[in-house]
Amino acid sequence: MPSSVMPTSRHSDVPHVPAAVSATGLRKSYGDRTVLDGIDLHIPAGSVFALLGPNGAGKTTTVRILSTLIAADGGQATVAGHDLATDPQAVRAAIGVTGQFSAVDGLITGEENMLLMADLHHLSRREGRRVAAGLLERFDLTEAAKKPASTYSGGMKRRLDIAMTLVGDPRVIFLDEPTTGLDPRSRHNMWQIIRELVTGGVTVFLTTQYLEEADELADRIAVLNDGRIAAEGTAEELKRLVPGGHVRLRFAGPAAYRSAAGALRGVVRDDESLTLQIPSDGSQRALRSVLDRLDSAGIEADELTVHTPDLDDVFFALTGGVVPTQSEETVR
Template identity: 65%
Template sequence: MNAANPAGAATVAPRAPAAAIEVRGLRKSYGTRLVLDDVDLTVAAGTVTALLGPNGAGKTTAVHILSTLVRPDAGSVAIAGHDVVRDTAAVRASIGLTGQFSAVDTLLTGEENLLLMGRLRHLGRRAAKARAAELLERFDLVDAARTPLATYSGGMQRRLDLAMTLVERPAVIVLDEPTTGLDPRSRRTLWGIVRELVAEGTTVLLTTQYLDEADALADRIAVLDGGRIVAEGTPDALKRLVPGGHLRLSFADAPAYDSAATLLPDATRDDASLVLTVATAGGTGTLRTVLDRLDAAELPLEDLSIHTPDLDDVFFALTKGSAS
């Protein structure tokens, strides 16, 4: 007999952790314009969820509601178990928000910005100084800590902005288009920081116009269009919703190209480039069939490439565009 579970005792399954963000039936209008229309969204703790959508889809309004800057007209929003309307102070203590533009004071140094945020968060002088030093080290800003922000690059300012968000170690971070305007190297540096935070248990809600960013970072993606969630799932699951995969077959000479076109009558021809395009529904079945036919006919390929639908395809297929 197991002493921890005596005979006849009911076994109680461990309770699943509460969602870090729970949105139900969220609605918001400005005058006669309905911006958010019955939005449901769940973000699991310790994950990244990306909110995608065209300009005017309602992303920024949703971010403002989640961060207690705007009150919803209907529905409920809970952050770390706290209601954004009834428990505003608790929500603000649980989240960090990095907006589309760096919220740093350009008259101060990087260190002074972090110390100011520490005092605003009531950390106390010694704790604020220790936390500032820790964050400057983590975000590779030690050498520039005491120089004016006018000397900072855009990437350095965004790193400092995110560091300021983390002064009080929030459980949930909302990143509203955090890499807008950054060069590719700075973007990838910020991606690495986000991955580290999530590995430590932080939850991230990300809005972005860069679909490769969502693909690289997000565990789940919600597509918002016209104020409604029109699709939600993992990046791979969303890609499978959209047809458009194909094989691109290049040939070195016209005789081989013409013979292959005869073997593959459903292929689309590009006579100028000697390229055949064969549609595929995914998987390896079509690829295997095509290669077997070409091998049997002894028709060598010069080049083969495989295209599968990406998030660009998903975005254009699922969104009709919204008014700005």
């Protein structure tokens, strides 16, 4: 991890919220390859937690351990209040898992897929049909329910996949890259579904390679790299880890430009374009400070642009890549 980027202090803002998922020192190796090297997690109930990382970082391994599909080599974990090692059956009863690849059987209808899941959850025939019908309606699949799932679009199959996951009324849902391969409209529809789940009290553990997705959905984000948590926090906390944020002011005339350069401290001048660049974290307080100084001096900028690091910058900085171009928001 670059020396300029330090991890946030974890859990400091959520100490009194019950944890839906908690892990300490979680480890997993395959032969001489260490996949997870002692990670800690604390995910408050009723929140969205996003785990980011490059391919091979250990995201899917983490999901498979926490959903009881494989055993950890070391560490302790609880999910929905149940110990992963001593009470895995209770964990399975409380969770739902949607993997990277659809669990939908394309040879049968959407309704039959739902009823199959109801059977697996030991629901009565009457209750199974009631739950299936309700979920198919909720996910806008009623019209397609009698059609073979092989005829569904990618977005429809993903919606059916999550509907099947919800048959058992899980309180914690693991979504492993749920929108991979979906078109932008289907991806946004999936985001809305996830938001509705959380509104209903469900905890969502999300792995994704779409940084915009984590920014849109997650209450907290962790970046996993080389089997370790490189940093964790809210999206805004993580963005503040990366240096380079600044405010750029452009002036219509040289007189206002020179006056502003004298009134503001720590500016970088560009005399040719009549612009000033001031280091800033992009916060409202920092922006107000700049504008107050200009107002006090009776100076008006022609254009103000706020440059703030985004999650792309964070991801690349923490995982050793090249930091891409920063995002901009221009105010005229």
